[in-house]
Every structure is written in structure tokens, then in C-alpha cells.
Amino acid sequence: MQVFIYIIIFFAFFDLFAQLPIISPFAIELQATPFLTGLAVGMYSLSNTFGNIVSGIFSDRKGPFAILVAGLLLTASFLFTYTLAEGPYSLLAIRFLHGLAAGLIIPAAFTYLANRTDRSRRGKGAAVSGAFVGLAAIIGPAYGAILSSRSSVPETMTVTGLMLLVLGLLSFFLLNRQVIKKEKLPPEPLTVGMILLNSGLLRAFMGAFFLMFSQGVLAYMLPLKVSGLELPAQMSGLLLSVFGIAAILVFLLPVNRMFDSVKPIYTLIAGFLIMGSSLFLLSAVSAAFMLYFSMITYGIGFALLFPSINSLLIDSTTARSRGKAYGYFYAFFSIGVVAGSSFTGALALSADRGFVTSGVLLVSAAAVNLATIRK
Numbered sequence: 001m002q003v004f005i006y007i008i009i010f011f012a013f014f015d016l017f018a019q020l021p022i023i024s025p026f027a028i029e030l031q032a033t034p035f036l037t038g039l040a041v042g043m044y045s046l047s048n049t050f051g052n053i054v055s056g057i058f059s060d061r062k063g064p065f066a067i068l069v070a071g072l073l074l075t076a077s078f079l080f081t082y083t084l085a086e087g088p089y090s091l092l093a094i095r096f097l098h099g100l101a102a103g104l105i106i107p108a109a110f111t112y113l114a115n116r117t118d119r120s121r122r123g124k125g126a127a128v129s130g131a132f133v134g135l136a137a138i139i140g141p142a143y144g145a146i147l148s149s150r151s152s153v154p155e156t157m158t159v160t161g162l163m164l165l166v167l168g169l170l171s172f173f174l175l176n177r178q179v180i181k182k183e184k185l186p187p188e189p190l191t192v193g194m195i196l197l198n199s200g201l202l203r204a205f206m207g208a209f210f211l212m213f214s215q216g217v218l219a220y221m222l223p224l225k226v227s228g229l230e231l232p233a234q235m236s237g238l239l240l241s242v243f244g245i246a247a248i249l250v251f252l253l254p255v256n257r258m259f260d261s262v263k264p265i266y267t268l269i270a271g272f273l274i275m276g277s278s279l280f281l282l283s284a285v286s287a288a289f290m291l292y293f294s295m296i297t298y299g300i301g302f303a304l305l306f307p308s309i310n311s312l313l314i315d316s317t318t319a320r321s322r323g324k325a326y327g328y329f330y331a332f333f334s335i336g337v338v339a340g341s342s343f344t345g346a347l348a349l350s351a352d353r354g355f356v357t358s359g360v361l362l363v364s365a366a367a368v369n370l371a372t373i374r375k
Contacts, residue, residue, distance in 0.1 A: 002125070004174060005113045008068070010132040011167055012105040015075065015160055017140025019044065026153040032088035040091050042338055044099035049334040051103015056111075056327015064108040064115070064323060065175055071104030072168030079161030083154040103334075107326035110310070112175070114326075115319045123259025126310035130303065131251035138244040141237070200316030201325060203369060207268055207309035208332040209339075210365050211302070214275060216340020217358040225351035229286055239295045246299025264311040265373060269366045271305030276362030283355035
């Protein structure tokens with residue numbers, strides 16, 4: 001049944017990544033101003049944050065199964081409503097509802113998976129789930145761009161909605177038999193004070209935020225870097241694909257055993273350092289092959305960091321508090337993406353300065369974690 005959860009994780013992120021190349025043009029097509037176009041793109045991440053938190057709270061109270069099925073079915077329903085968008089404001093409303101519903105899926109899926117994975121294999125399990133996320137990051141944008149160019153954005157969203165609808169129905173019948181009956185105990189409270197005293201959760205949340213902060217900077221600045229070097233525009237897509245492939249190889253090759261044999265704090269620090277160094281390199285190089293090399297090393301760092309923060313979260317929670325922890329965890333994911341692109345955009349940084357700024361933050365995060373290691 002773990003394989004089925006991995007498929008759910010794939011399609012949840014597939015829905016996210018398929019939107020990336022098509023929402024801005026669709027908003028412009030609906031006569032949106034530049035401000036409303038940016039708001040339409042960011043609205044999904046904003047409401048997704050609230051969905052993540054709600055999912056985490058109710059995954060602990062009611063169990064992740066019901067939230068997971070509800071998230072899949074609601075997301076499918078709201079994907080169908082893109083055909084009703086007649087102007088920028090109706091699109092904003094649809095984006096809000098879509099992000100809110102989609103936010104229910106990921107924390108519930110990862111909670112369901114973590115509660116059924118042996119603790120001694122939680123690192124490898126996180127690596128495999130990371131591979132499905134990476135695969136969605138490669139396939140999703142291409143699917144969205146190609147299908148929408150041949151039909152329309154609403155039709156593309158409808159096809160994605162049909163996929164999630166089928167997945168939601170299958171989840172109801174397949175996962176329902178796998179629900180583990182819990183003792184009738186209230187969920188453990190996970191307060192801000194408890195989080196501040198839990199170094200594992202702090203490291204996991206910090207890792208989630210800075211990981212996606214760098215992704216936001218990369219998504220915003222990489223096309224500008226490629227354009228500034230007068231390289232083909234499609235090269236930015238190829239560079240992102242290379243990063244995804246490098247990460248997937250680390251996730252799936254036998255080297256993924258290290259995520260269970262090496263303490264996650266060490267792979268977390270290594271991931272931060274490698275990602276930060278690759279961003280420094282990306283800012284300094286101009287040759288195409290060096291850009292590819294930079295993205296390969298960035299992918300390796302990403303592959304080290306993602307399972308590490310998942311393992312730290314699992315190690316720092318119990319089954320009675322893990323849902324809420326995952327809710328906060330993926331809220332930091334959503335906030336990180338928005339913060340990365342918004343921060344560098346607000347400062348009007350060049351592509352190279354944006355990469356350096358993000359690299360400094362990642363290396364600083366590595367230094368903070370290294371300085372606070374305790375036996």
C-alpha cells in the first residue's frame with residue numbers, strides 16, 4: 001500500500017508543477033493586470049498554507065485517511081471550476097479554493113505514510129517519496145505547457161482533475177481497509193512552545209523553509225540568468241530537469257541507504273552546504289556546461305536535504321502529533337517558495353546577486369545547525 005501513497009504524492013505535486021507554466025498566461029488572457037497576474041500565481045501558495053495547517057490538525061484528530069480522500073476529491077472538484085473563470089477576480093477565487101483543497105493532501109499523505117513505515121527505514125522511505133516529487137517536477141511543467149498549447153488551460157485543469165478524482169475514489173476503497181484503529185486518546189498538543197523546545201522540529205521546519213526559499217529564487221532567477229547570457233530560452237527548463245534527474249538518482253540508487261545509517265543532522269548540514277555552494281557557483285559561471293554542473297550539484301544537495309528534514313520530523317514526533325507537525329512543515333514549504341521569489345524581487349536583485357543571497361542563507365543555515373549539534 002506504500003506504493004499507492006507514493007502515487008498520491010506524485011499526483012499531488014504533479015498538480016502543483018503542471019500549473020507553473022500556464023497560470024500567468026491564462027490570467028493575462030482574462031485581462032488581468034500585472035498585479036492581479038502575480039496575485040493569481042501566489043494565491044494558490046497562500047491558501048495552500050492554510051490547507052496544510054488544517055490538514056495537519058484534523059489528521060491527528062480524525063486520522064489521515066478521511067482528510068486525504070477529502071483533499072483529493074475537493075481538489076478534483078475545484079480543478080473542474082477553471083472552466084467557469086470569466087475574469088481575473090473569478091480566477092482569484094478559484095485559485096484560492098484550489099490551493100486550500102490541495103493543501104489538505106500532502107500532510108495527510110505523508111502522515112499516513114510515516115505512521116506505517118518502520119522507524120529504522122524512515123530515511124529511505126523519505127528518499128523514495130522525494131523521488132516521486134522530483135519526477136512530478138520534471139513531468140508536470142511539460143504536461144501543462146504541451147497540453148494547454150494544444151487545447152486550453154481549463155481543459156488541462158479538467159484532465160488533471162479527472163486524474164485526482166479517480167485517485168480519490170481508489171483511495172476510498174483501497175486505503176479504507178488499511179486504516180489502523182487507534183486507541184481513543186486525544187492528539188498530543190503541539191504548541192509553539194513545544195516546537196521551540198524541540199530541536200528536531202526546529203531543524204525540520206528551518207530546512208523546509210530554506211529549501212523552498214532557494215527553489216523560489218531559482219524559479220525566478222534562472223530564466224533571467226539564461227537570458228542574460230544570451231542562451232536559448234528553453235535552456236532554463238533543461239537546467240531544472242537536470243537538477244530533478246540528479247536528485248532522483250540519489251533518491252533511488254543504493255546510496256539512499258545512507259539516510260537510515262547516517263544521522264539526519266549530518267546529511268542535513270551536507271545538503272545545505274552543497275546547495276549553497278552550487279548557488280555560488282551558478283552566480284559565477286557563464287559557460288553552458290558549468291551551468292549544468294551547478295544544477296547537478298544543486299540536485300545532489302536537494303536530495304540530501306529532503307529526506308533529512310523528513311527523518312528529523314518523524315524522529316521528533318509520535319503518531320498522535322505527527323499530522324499537525326506535517327501540516328506546519330508543508331506550510332513552511334509554501335511560505336518558503338513565496339518568500340524566495342518575493343524577497344529577491346522586492347530588492348530588485350540581479351540573477352547573480354539573487355543566487356549569492358540564497359547561497360549565503362543556506363550556508364548560514366548549515367553553520368547554525370553545525371554549531372548547535374548536541375549528543
